[in-house]
Amino acid sequence: MALTKVQKTGITDNAIDADKIEDGTIVAADIAPGTITNAKLAGSIANDKLANSSITVNGSSVSLGGSVSAGKVQWQTVKTTDFNAVAGEGYFVDTNSVGAVTATLPGSPSAGDTIAFKDYAANFGTNSLTIARNGNNIQGVANDSQISTNRASVVLVYIDATKGWLFTNESNVADLEKVEYISATGGTITTSGDFKIHSFTGDGCFVVSTGGNPAGSDTVDYLVVAGGGGGFGDAGGGGGAGGFRVSNSYGLPAPTMSPLATPTGVTVTATTYPITVGGGGSAPSGPGSNSVFSTITSTGGGGANSNPGGSGGGSRANAASAGGSGNTPPVSPPQGNDGGIGPPAVYGGGAGGGGAGGTGTPAPTGAGGNGGVGSYVSPSLAVGCAGTTGPVGSTRYFSGGGGGSKDGPTGPVGSGGAGGGGDAQDPGTGNNGSANTGGGAGGGSNNPAGAGGSGGKGIIILRYKFQN
Numbered sequence: 001m002a003l004t005k006v007q008k009t010g011i012t013d014n015a016i017d018a019d020k021i022e023d024g025t026i027v028a029a030d031i032a033p034g035t036i037t038n039a040k041l042a043g044s045i046a047n048d049k050l051a052n053s054s055i056t057v058n059g060s061s062v063s064l065g066g067s068v069s070a071g072k073v074q075w076q077t078v079k080t081t082d083f084n085a086v087a088g089e090g091y092f093v094d095t096n097s098v099g100a101v102t103a104t105l106p107g108s109p110s111a112g113d114t115i116a117f118k119d120y121a122a123n124f125g126t127n128s129l130t131i132a133r134n135g136n137n138i139q140g141v142a143n144d145s146q147i148s149t150n151r152a153s154v155v156l157v158y159i160d161a162t163k164g165w166l167f168t169n170e171s172n173v174a175d176l177e178k179v180e181y182i183s184a185t186g187g188t189i190t191t192s193g194d195f196k197i198h199s200f201t202g203d204g205c206f207v208v209s210t211g212g213n214p215a216g217s218d219t220v221d222y223l224v225v226a227g228g229g230g231g232f233g234d235a236g237g238g239g240g241a242g243g244f245r246v247s248n249s250y251g252l253p254a255p256t257m258s259p260l261a262t263p264t265g266v267t268v269t270a271t272t273y274p275i276t277v278g279g280g281g282s283a284p285s286g287p288g289s290n291s292v293f294s295t296i297t298s299t300g301g302g303g304a305n306s307n308p309g310g311s312g313g314g315s316r317a318n319a320a321s322a323g324g325s326g327n328t329p330p331v332s333p334p335q336g337n338d339g340g341i342g343p344p345a346v347y348g349g350g351a352g353g354g355g356a357g358g359t360g361t362p363a364p365t366g367a368g369g370n371g372g373v374g375s376y377v378s379p380s381l382a383v384g385c386a387g388t389t390g391p392v393g394s395t396r397y398f399s400g401g402g403g404g405s406k407d408g409p410t411g412p413v414g415s416g417g418a419g420g421g422g423d424a425q426d427p428g429t430g431n432n433g434s435a436n437t438g439g440g441a442g443g444g445s446n447n448p449a450g451a452g453g454s455g456g457k458g459i460i461i462l463r464y465k466f467q468n
Contacts, residue, residue, distance in 0.1 A: 073116045073155075079103070085131075087113035087158075092120040095127035104132040105165060109158040116169075118153040125150040130178055137164030143213050146178035181217045182268060182464045183210040186275070192380060194467050195250070200460040201436045204275045206293070211269040217465035219265040221247045222296055223377055225398045225438035225459050226310050227278035227288030229301035229353060231405075231422065231430040231452025233444030235317035236304050237342065237350035237360075238371045238402030238414060238424060240324055242278060242288045242438030242458045243298030243310025243335035244356035246377055250465065256378040256395050260333040260356065266294045268464075280433055280455030283441065285313065291438075291458040298335055299328065301440050301455055304353065304402070306342075310335050311354035311399065311440065314369060314414075315342030317407035326354040336399065340369040350404030350424070353440035355417040360401045367411030368426075371401030371440055374419020381463050402433060402440030402453065416442055422453045429453060 054063045073090035080094045082102045087109060095101050103117065117129060128148040131138065138145050138156075140163045147154060155169040186206040187198040198206060212218040223246045229239030248257050249265035278289035278300050287309055288300030302309030302324035305316045312324025323339025340351025340360030352360035355372030363369040374397045382396035400421030403414030413424035420439025422431035427448050433439030433456025444450030 073114055078120050085115050087115060090116035090118070092118050093129050094120040094123070095129065096121035096123040100127045100130065102130040102132050105134045105136065105156070107134045107136075109136065109165070111159055113158040114155065116153070116155045117147065119147070119151050122150045124148055124152050131156070133164070137162070139166060140164065143215075144178040178213070179216040179468070180210065180213045181466045182208060182212040182220065183466065184208045184464070187462075194465050195380070195463055196466045197381065198462040200275045200277055201457070202277050206273040206275055206462060208268050208270050208273065216468070219249050219267050219464065221249055221265045221381065221463045222293055223381060223398070223459070223461040224291050224293050224296045224298045226291040226298040226300045227280040227458045228399070228402065228420070228433040228438050228440040228455030229288050229303040229307065229309055229313050230281035230283045230286035230455050231402050231424070231441035231443045232284045232304035232316055232350065233430070233451040234449055235350050235368075235405045235407030235446035236284065236430075236443035236452050237306070237314030237316050237323070237339065237363075237404045238353035238369070238416070238421065238430075238443050239281060239285070239288075239304050239433065239440030239452070239455050240302035240307070240309045240311035240313040240326065240339050240353040240360070241336055241355045241372070241374060241399035241401050241417070241419065241421065241440045242291070242301045242455070244375050244399035244438065245296055245298045245331065245335050250463070252378045252380055258357075258375040258377055260375050262333060266296065268294075275460055277460055278458040280441070280457050282454050283430070283444070283452035285452070286455070288438070288455045288458070291460055293460050293462065298458065301336070301353065301438065302326070302328070302339065304350065304441070304443060304452055306339060311337050311356060311372065311401055312339035312360070313440070314339040314351035314353045314360045314371075314401070314404045314443070315363070317342060317348050317350050317363065317446070323351055323354065323360055326359070337372050339401070340404065349406040349408070349411065349414070350443045352404050352414045352417070353401035353421065355401035355419060355421060355440070356399035357419070358417070360404070361414065363404050363414070364411070366406060366408040368404035368406045368414030368424045368443060370414045371403045371417035371421035373417040374398050374400035374421065374437070374439070376419075381461060397437075398459070399438045400440065402430065402442045402455070405430060405443035405445055407446050414443070416440070420456045422456070425450060432456060
């Protein structure tokens with residue numbers, strides 16, 4: 001016998017509860033739209049009775065009835081001392097009375113972690129807030145951030161290991177990278193304005209305790225001059241100058257800086273850099289020794305009688321041969337020039353050694369050739385050093401070639417090039433290259449016999465910005 005539907009007029013209010021209805025018995029088609037009011041649903045449907053028991057927020061599944069942060073930060077009480085920041089929190093930071101404050105970011109953040117900072121007392125311009133990266137990049141750079149403008153506010157969100165924390169909101173901020181400068185010891189230290197200059201006249205160490213960063217300084221300009229070559233007696237040629245290498249990343253003006261300067265200095269880190277200052281070559285025709293700082297090597301000058309080197313040695317009298325090759329091994333910009341050519345004629349003198357700024361002069365008949373001119377640097381780099389003055393104002397010259405001696409009764413001997421090149425002598429021993437200039441030595445006389453001189457020792461000078 002078929003069952004007849006029960007009329008709703010026959011059912012009293014609240015007579016049917018969940019226990020009276022078998023699961024799945026009532027389907028949507030049995031319920032007329034709008035017939036179930038909110039009052040009838042209050043507290044009556046459990047989450048597990050719904051088709052969807054969770055929702056997705058920011059890519060993460062959250063169970064119904066659970067809780068989640070939707071990206072807002074919870075602002076904390078005012079911070080006045082160094083503290084560790086926590087994801088999901090915002091911080092008012094007061095540096096008005098206690099001085100600079102450092103906030104350290106979480107060491108193991110997750111994508112989407114958000115942290116905010118705000119200048120509480122409008123005093124970051126006087127006492128800054130440093131945001132310590134704690135091993136993760138900030139804006140894709142392995143440097144802390146420094147907030148140093150009044151009323152600044154920033155929001156950081158962690159994204160991944162490559163970019164690390166990114167600033168998503170920035171208000172009243174300037175450069176967000178913490179300014180750090182190089183700090184170092186070693187050599188003779190001189191201060192000139194915002195720069196430190198370290199001069200090494202002998203072997204030593206440049207010890208960097210703080211490597212700085214691009215916002216302050218992390219680059220060292222250098223002058224690396226090798227030892228000059230030795231001269232030769234008996235109307236010999238002049239020694240070649242020691243290799244000359246210099247950088248100008250801090251933009252010293254062109255009229256006082258060598259055209260050989262590269263615009264790229266050496267980026268340093270907190271470590272010890274051995275310094276080698278090359279000695280001058282001895283007579284007869286000894287090569288100068290190399291000078292070395294970090295990745296920069298200047299080659300010792302070539303000895304007289306056409307030996308190669310930083311600059312080449314001059315040819316000897318009556319040899320009719322080319323001078324020694326300069327810029328050997330080759331670098332760019334070149335570290336030196338060739339020595340002068342010797343004449344074939346009887347009574348032809350020795351040619352001049354090459355210098356950093358010019359080749360050695362060929363020997364004219366009966367006379368010696370002059371050494372090639374050296375090159376120069378600004379007094380702002382060569383503070384208190386032994387470099388010689390030269391044609392360009394108060395600039396300091398280095399790596400001048402040695403002069404060649406004459407062979408015969410008449411004619412002058414060659415002069416050393418500006419930058420410490422030694423003059424030739426007749427009669428007598430050729431002059432040494434000047435100490436700590438890398439100058440080549442002068443040649444000695446023929447009759448009576450005189451030896452060539454010794455090359456001048458090199459020098460290394462380093463310059464960097466240590467404050468602003």
